[in-house]
Amino acid sequence: LPPKKTRLDTNSLMDAIKEAGLTQKAVVDNKSDLSLLDYKERVSVLGFLGRPVDKTDTYDSLSTIAFALRNSSFQEMKILSTPPGSDTLFPVVDTKDIFVRQAYKDLYDEVSLKFQDSPMNMARKRVVVTGTSGIGKSAFLVYFTIRLLTTSSDDNPPIVIFQEKGGSKCYVYGRLSTLRYGDIEDFRPFLNLPETWYLVDSSPNPLLVRAKTIISVSPKTLYSEMNQYQEIDKRVPWRYYMAPWTLEELEQCRSGVEGFKVIPKNLMEELYGMIGGVPRYVLEKPMDVLNLNPSNTAGAKKSACARVWQAIDFVRAPLRMMQCFEGKESLEYSSRLLHRWPTDGHEGFHLEWASAYIANKIGESLQDVTWQQILEKLTGVNVGTAKGPMFELYVRHIFRKGGYEFQIKELQDGTDITFK
Structure with a gap:
């Protein structure tokens, strides 16, 4: 028997097309053209680009969770959880659970409607999701990726490019079976396809491309002097401002997410009265302290309020x-x-x-x-x-x-x- 093909770690698109056996279809006049391929064929090419992702990588969990949720109703969902019995954490948020805000569901529906593939819809499909820092804009991208992978058709699997915070590295999903990692430039040909999804988690260098683009970014970064965000500010007219959390949302999250149950309800309510509806300070900061010492409520309060007190002094x-x-x-x-x-x-x-x-x-x-x-x-x-x-x-x-x-x-x- 001939040896079985192995998936290479390669950054050459032409090599990837060749390894996928699609040269005759996707190469014209010695130039690649991914638009000539159907969705499944594009996923095949993706499998030979960039580098494979280890099962211990938190981004691998998104495919696993999406597979497990194939028959679930996202409209009724309150909590997203990693597989039971595993040590897996969600990327970005580093918790085993994500509280699903109604705002996430509403924005998913709005983006899906406005970004529909249609000959009548010729508008650039781009949105900047912004708002108060620490309210879960990055977590929305995780939710969006899982829901998109779960609900998409096996016959037309989407390519989803998730660019990490702070750099040019990205994870690329093709159906539930393919996940690759590399520099954003390794996958640029996919970004030139209008069917591709491009999710940006506050990267300093987001690209303005044909792909359906969601950029999650704080006001500080959006209005910075970085040249690329000046372009984003000018060329992406749709802004979606996400609201801070209500006390009711914080309580649902505290009681529903396992990691936050260490926080007493009265402490959370006190912190909300002091800091407002920002889960980064009201839930995440005190959780880190109380996990080390559940009785150290004074330390939890100090950690939660530290950056606010610093701002007041400033x-x-x-x-x-x-x-x-x-x-x-x-x-x-x-x-x-x-x-x-x-x-x-x-x-x-x-x-x-x-x-x-x-x-x-x-x-x-x-x-x-x-x-x-x-x-x-x-x-x-x-x-x-x-x-x-x-x-x-x-x-x-x-x-x-x-x-x-x-x-x-x-x-x-x-x-x-x-x-x-």
Whole structure:
């Protein structure tokens, strides 16, 4: 018998096409053309590109979980879990479970609808998913990948390219059977196909290509000086602003995800009142401390609040407080203090204080010169999205300080009343 073909670690597309036995179909005038191949044939070529992925790699779990969920209803799903009895963790989040927000389901449906393959739909299929840091935008990409692999037809299996955070490395899925790893450039020919899915987890160098593209990114990165994100800002008009978590969502996650059950409910509620609806601080940080010592609630609270307290200290200086309101230069700090809540349709946002606790702490620490700057800003014309929290902060200040008079007009008879 002839020796069985082995899958090579190769970065040459022409070699991969040859190994897949598709040279006659996919090579024209000595140039490759993947568009001539059907979906299954593209997966065959993918199997000879990049490098194989070890079973211990967390990204391998997505295929395994997708296979196990083939007959499941994603609309009813509240928790995604790795296989029982295994030590496998989800990539990105490094937990054995993922709480499925309703926002994930809604956005999946919206993307699927807008990104349909149709001769009538000629728009660039791209979306930037952004919002307050630490609310699970990256976890959405994991959910999206699993659901896409689970629900896609075996006859038309999608190619899904998942670019990791912080670099150019990526994992590429073809059906449930093929998973390869390598540099994004190794798989660029697939990115030129409009049927390919390209998911970007806050990489510093996302590509603008023909593939259906979902870029998950924090406001800090989106509005950075990196040239590629300046292009993203200009050329990807669809923004989806994901909301911070409600207390109800946090409790469902705490009680449903095994790793978070170590956090007492009253501690979680206290942290929510101080920090707001960001699971990175309200759940993940205290979990890490309590897993080492379940009775160390003081340490868990300190760990959860550390970065918020750091941000409050940072903005005490007048100039920094105004930068916090105005945006880009201090987004690393301001995003811990001011949360982005989506407007109707999730294509815009308004700012709100992360919590009344934070607003009070900042109000207690600001100098007179800062209050004067805030008042001048409020009476100006270019206040922008910061007007609401800026006004709230100033009102808290004058009520706390006292000594002010306010003129109030009765709506029914127009009588003026002085309020002290």
